[in-house]
Each structure stands twice: as structure tokens, then as C-alpha cells.
Amino acid sequence: MKFFRSLLAKYMLIIFLAISIVQLSYFAIAAFVFGIGKTDFSSEVLRESEIEEKWHAEAKSIKIITEETITQRFEDWQKQYPKASMFWVSEDGTLLTKVNVEEQIPSKWTPAYTTKFIKERYGGDPFTVIAFLGDDESNGFIVFEMPKELFKPPLVNVYEKYGAIILLGVISIILFFIVVSFLFFRGIRKRLLHLQEAMEIRDVDGLPIETKVKKKDEIGQLEQSFNRMVCELRESKNREQQEEQLRRELIANLSHDLRTPLTKIRAQSFSLSKEELSEEGQQAIKAMEISIVNIDALIENLMSYTLLMASKYKFEQKEINVIRFVREQMTTWYPVFEKEGFEIDIEVHPFEKNEWQVDPIWLGRIFDNLFQNVLRHANSGKYIGVETESTEHYDAFIIKDHGNGMKNESNAKGAGIGLSIVDIMVKGMDLDWDIESSESGTKIKIKHYK
Amino acid sequence: MFRILYIEDEKEIGQWVTKDLTERGYEVTWLESGEEVDQHIASKDIAILDVMLPGLDGFSIGKRIKRENKEIPILMLSARTAVEDKIEGLNFADDYLTKPFHPDELVARVEVLLRRYQKNDDVLDLQHLKIFTKEMRIMNTQTDEEVQLTGKQFYLFQYFVRHLNQILTKEQLYEGVWGESYIEGDKTLMVHIRYLREKIEIDPAKPTIIETIRGIGYRVKL
Numbered sequence: 310m311k312f313f314r315s316l317l318a319k320y321m322l323i324i325f326l327a328i329s330i331v332q333l334s335y336f337a338i339a340a341f342v343f344g345i346g347k348t349d350f351s352s353e354v355l356r357e358s359e360i361e362e363k364w365h366a367e368a369k370s371i372k373i374i375t376e377e378t379i380t381q382r383f384e385d386w387q388k389q390y391p392k393a394s395m396f397w398v399s400e401d402g403t404l405l406t407k408v409n410v411e412e413q414i415p416s417k418w419t420p421a422y423t424t425k426f427i428k429e430r431y432g433g434d435p436f437t438v439i440a441f442l443g444d445d446e447s448n449g450f451i452v453f454e455m456p457k458e459l460f461k462p463p464l465v466n467v468y469e470k471y472g473a474i475i476l477l478g479v480i481s482i483i484l485f486f487i488v489v490s491f492l493f494f495r496g497i498r499k500r501l502l503h504l505q506e507a508m509e510i511r512d513v514d515g516l517p518i519e520t521k522v523k524k525k526d527e528i529g530q531l532e533q534s535f536n537r538m539v540c541e542l543r544e545s546k547n548r549e550q551q552e553e554q555l556r557r558e559l560i561a562n563l564s565h566d567l568r569t570p571l572t573k574i575r576a577q578s579f580s581l582s583k584e585e586l587s588e589e590g591q592q593a594i595k596a597m598e599i600s601i602v603n604i605d606a607l608i609e610n611l612m613s614y615t616l617l618m619a620s621k622y623k624f625e626q627k628e629i630n631v632i633r634f635v636r637e638q639m640t641t642w643y644p645v646f647e648k649e650g651f652e653i654d655i656e657v658h659p660f661e662k663n664e665w666q667v668d669p670i671w672l673g674r675i676f677d678n679l680f681q682n683v684l685r686h687a688n689s690g691k692y693i694g695v696e697t698e699s700t701e702h703y704d705a706f707i708i709k710d711h712g713n714g715m716k717n718e719s720n721a722k723g724a725g726i727g728l729s730i731v732d733i734m735v736k737g738m739d740l741d742w743d744i745e746s747s748e749s750g751t752k753i754k755i756k757h758y759k
Numbered sequence: 760m761f762r763i764l765y766i767e768d769e770k771e772i773g774q775w776v777t778k779d780l781t782e783r784g785y786e787v788t789w790l791e792s793g794e795e796v797d798q799h800i801a802s803k804d805i806a807i808l809d810v811m812l813p814g815l816d817g818f819s820i821g822k823r824i825k826r827e828n829k830e831i832p833i834l835m836l837s838a839r840t841a842v843e844d845k846i847e848g849l850n851f852a853d854d855y856l857t858k859p860f861h862p863d864e865l866v867a868r869v870e871v872l873l874r875r876y877q878k879n880d881d882v883l884d885l886q887h888l889k890i891f892t893k894e895m896r897i898m899n900t901q902t903d904e905e906v907q908l909t910g911k912q913f914y915l916f917q918y919f920v921r922h923l924n925q926i927l928t929k930e931q932l933y934e935g936v937w938g939e940s941y942i943e944g945d946k947t948l949m950v951h952i953r954y955l956r957e958k959i960e961i962d963p964a965k966p967t968i969i970e971t972i973r974g975i976g977y978r979v980k981l
Contacts (some may be wrong), residue, residue: 358825568858572769577771601859609840
């Protein structure tokens, strides 16, 4: 049953119909021809051999050979074949009787002329039959002539008469077949295009949308397979999201579980710091404080890095005013640098276009990491500069310090992971960055190409 | 004396924070879970909540408090630092501080929130100014005269007082006081700051109350 729903079956049907129509049309034409032949053409359906035979028989059968009887016979023949012409040439070459002869024939036939006549007429036009009169040659011969065109086969006559109609019929049959084929293939094409379009459309979650299956043929099956695929894709995406969720949860919990004891350490160190302590004790507490802050930052960076490497860090780009964003970012960092006794130099001027397509959390994280590095590794310089730069090709934020430079990094090694995060995030937002570092300081540029 | 409701299941941290805040002059009610929140919350000025708690988590407790007591500021204090958690927390809470925190930072943030919610009926001493925050009355202690501020100057100064010690960008100030988005290069704010300084600074040419933070904005530091 399935076969009859298939496109193949439909196509076969069209081909079969086309062939049948051709066949039928032949039948129709044949029937038409014979139908017509029986009515209109009966007197003119002629056969050369038949006439030839009859003429010979006629010639033989004439016993009383006089001009009257011959003329009589000729006239009889003429009734039957109105377009025929006949004449009698006697044994000595005299033209005796002629009926309906329009051509020029001599009244005296020489042997030469006779030979020429026979030669000319043999197989030629008009159709000519020459027969000796009576039983032998002594009575001369009688000639029967008839235009060749009267002997044409009936189909030729039909074509001549009804050619236009038949041609039109054939053309319309061909056209009909073309139209049916065209419609058939257009239908297929339309549905394929529709399917292709459906494959291009994306839902809000970035997955293709299922398409409606209308027919159960091959394209319908294709659509069903496509729907199945979409379904599987959605399931796998859900699974992936669940895994992602689990992973995030795990990392968040791990981070939480690490920070809780860290907070307890801080609680203890803070309580200790309230006690009467020796100079050395106070130094130890201070060192502990710094370590707590560093571990905190490291945990944060490690978590972010893990998520980033697995592409599980939340990323939502939008257009923000970066000048404003950086200024607000600075409001939280300014007091920190101020407290450390830094010289703070902020020269943030609007660009030609202040709106960048970025994720504000990522951009904030980039600045946080860079400032954190300045604070921890370039503290000796006691200088932080934030400025903007506009060139022909890019707009950029520059963060400068007067530390010892990256190569002579301070004993803390935490900068690596922080900068790796910066690198991933900068590239993830289609920004660029470069570092110029010397012994007299470091200059980091976050560039946005125009 | 401000009354703080503090929920924390970790005993060590809870004891430490309670002790420190009590020493700083706050009255602290420390609960180890959210079960008895309803009995205490009505009488409190501020709530400090941990997120990971046995039973109801800090987010749920916070949302419930906010629903029933809009006037109580909430500070989330959590070791959960993921952006998603912060975003969820800040949906209803007023601040989100991550562990390990420094007690000074906690107190600073608590103060900011109390001021923002005008729980603080204290008199602020800001250099030569005495500010009665409830009715926003400003006395000049040098001249013993009240400083009269016109509409926008008043709101501007009030905005500074509510955000003491915070650096405010021009955009934040303009949008906070005028309620319209700031257009780069607009001089309105600068003009009003100048008028305000003329009224409150001893030497408006060398302002000490409203600090200019070059490249960023302004700050009033207590």
C-alpha cells in the first residue's frame, strides 16, 4: 500500500498515462481514418494492380472490336473512374478512339513513339496501363491513364485534409504531458524548498523547528526523519543543559565549600589581631590576611577558568556605553587604590562611538583581573593610570602601572591564570589586547577595532 | 542602636560576626536557620542573610522578608560567588557581599544600607556641617546658621548623603537627581555642584566636602 503513496508511483502513473495517451491517439486517428475512408473516399480508394488486372481482363474480353463497342466500353469505364482517360491505337499505329484525353498524342503512332511512350509512362505519372485488345496483337492496344495522385494512400489524404487538427492534437497532448510533469515536479520542488526553509529556521533556543508532515510519500518521510532529528537534538541539548547546570552547581558548591573555611580562617585571624600581639605576631596576621585575599582571588579565577575552558561561562552580549561602564567600574576600585596610597590618573574621554557589543560581566571581570594584578604585582610603582586612546583603526582603554614589569614579576604567581581569563574573555568578545611590559612598568591595551 | 537580624548556620562565622558587630554597637539577633525569622523581623532595622542554610535557603527567606517588610534592607552574605547567584540575590536584596569578607567592609555596607533606608536618625557631623538626616536639615556649626538649599541643590546633597563614601559618576548623579539620562558634555550638573559648594564649603575654590574624583565623578566622604 505504501508504494501507491510514493512519488515514484505517481511518476510511473504519469509516464503510463502519457504512453497510453499516445497509443490511444493512434487508435483514434486510425479509427478516424477508416471511418472517413468508408464514407467519403470509397470511389477513390484505388489500387494500381487491381486496375491493371481489370484493364487487361477487359481488353481480353472484348470480342467484337469496332469503334462503337470500344467507345461503349470506354464510357463504361469512365463512369467508374471519372478522372481516367483512355484511347485505342490500332495495330498499324492509328489513334482510333479516345475518351477524356487532354494531353497531346499523335494520331499516327510510330514504333519509336510507342517505345518512347511506354518508356515514359513506366512507373510514371499518370498511371498508365497498356493492354492488347482481344486475344492477340492484331487489334492494336488500348491505353488507360489516370493521375497518380488518385492512388495516394488514405492516410496521406487524411493528413492533407485534417493535418492541422492532428498537429494541434499532437501538440496539445505533448503540452498536456509537459504541464502535468511540470506540475508534478513543481510540487516536489516546492515541498523540498519548504523543507529546506524549515531547516533554516531557528527557535529561540537556536534549534530548528519541527515541520508539519502533510503527506506520507518520500518527502513526507524525509520530513518525519527531520522532525525526529530535531527531537533528538532538543533532547541532547536538554541533556547538555542539565549537565551544564550540574557542572555549574558543582563548581559553585566547591567554591562555596572552599570559601567557608577561608572565612573561618579570617574570623580567627581577625580575632587574633584584636589581641595584644608582638610585632612579629602582627606581621604574621598581616601576611595571613594577604594570603586569604589571594586564595580568594585564586579560587575565583580557578572556577572561572574551568568554566571558561569548558565554554560554560555565561555569556550574554549587549550594547553598552563602555565609557560609562569603565567609570562606574573605577568607582569601586578607586577607594582600593586610594587606600594603598596609589597615584590615580584617570583620563577617560568619550570615543566617537561609545557603544560596544560586549558582555558587561565579562568586561567587568577583565578590568577586575587587570586591576587586581596591578594591586598585587605592581604595588611597588604606586601608580595606576586608566586612559582612552583612539586611532584610525581602533578605540582602546589603556591600563598603566609603574611596577617592575611582567618579567620581574613579584613572588606571587597568581597573575598567570588571571591573565589567561582576560585573554579568553577579550577574544570571546571580539576585542583585542596587547601588553607592553618593561622594568619601569606595564601598559595593557584593550582594543576595539572599528 | 540598630537592630540587626543575622542568619548564619556556620557557628564559628556566626559567633565572630555577632561578636564583632556587637562590639561596634549594634544589637544582633543571630539565628542558625530561617525558621524563626517571622518572630524577629518586624523589630529589626536590617537583615544579613547567608544563602546556604539548612531548610529554607537565604534567597527564599530574603524574598519573603522583602514581600512582607519592604522597609527592611537586606544584605546577602554568602560564599557563593557565581555571577548567577549574585544576580539572583540582587533581584530582591539590596547588597551582596561574598565571603571571605573583611568585617570593616561588612559594617561599611550595613551603614550604607541603613542610610539609604533612612533608618539612620543620627546627626551626621560632616566637617563644619551638622546634618539631620531625617528631615535633611543642614546646620553650619561655624556660623550656627541653617544652610538653605534650593530644590535641585537639596536633592543633589541628599543623594550624596544617602551614598556617603561612595564615588558617584556624573551619569549616576544626574540620573539619580534629575531622573533623565545624562548626555555627555552636559554642564547642568557641574553648575549645580558649583552652587552647592558655594553654600556648604568654607572655601568653594578648594572644596573639601564634595570631592572631585578626577576622571570619574564626585564623592562626599564622612
